[in-house]
Amino acid sequence: MANTASTTESGILGTVRKTAAGLHRAGVIDKANMREFDALCLTPVTPMAQEDIKALREREKVSQPVFASYLNVRKDAVSKWERGEKRPDGPSLKLLNLLRTKVLRALA
Numbered sequence: 001m002a003n004t005a006s007t008t009e010s011g012i013l014g015t016v017r018k019t020a021a022g023l024h025r026a027g028v029i030d031k032a033n034m035r036e037f038d039a040l041c042l043t044p045v046t047p048m049a050q051e052d053i054k055a056l057r058e059r060e061k062v063s064q065p066v067f068a069s070y071l072n073v074r075k076d077a078v079s080k081w082e083r084g085e086k087r088p089d090g091p092s093l094k095l096l097n098l099l100r101t102k103v104l105r106a107l108a
Contacts, residue, residue, distance in 0.1 A: 017041055045097050050084040053096060057082070060104040070107045071095050 017037070024034045057067045057078070064082070068075040073092055080086040088096055095107060 013041060043094075043098055043101075045094050048081075048088065048093065048096055050082050053078070053088070054082045056096065056099050060099075062104065067104075070104055 020029055020034065020037050023029045024031070029037075057064065060067070062070075064078045065075045068078045071078070071092055077086065077088070077092070081088050087093075098106070
């Protein structure tokens with residue numbers, strides 16, 4: 001079984017997940033229920049305001065081009081997000097949400 005919740009392996013949720021994984025290995029929890037539990041452990045993705053994106057970038061003390069490189073997007077995208085002309089979505093929004101609790105080096 002793949003560990004899809006590897007980012008949540010600390011704290012209470014991590015402990016509960018490890019227990020559930022043990023129950024799955026013992027045959028008490030079936031594969032479908034384990035997948036459902038893993039999905040609940042994923043980092044939630046919520047929309048981000050332009051000022052939140054800029055604050056994340058400034059917290060990491062990087063320029064727009066460097067920030068864009070970490071997120072694997074064009075510098076134009078970061079600039080438009082910060083000006084409110086466009087909103088991030090898909091994988092970019094997921095990465096930005098992860099950055100709320102992680103440091104930029106985690107994406108390197």
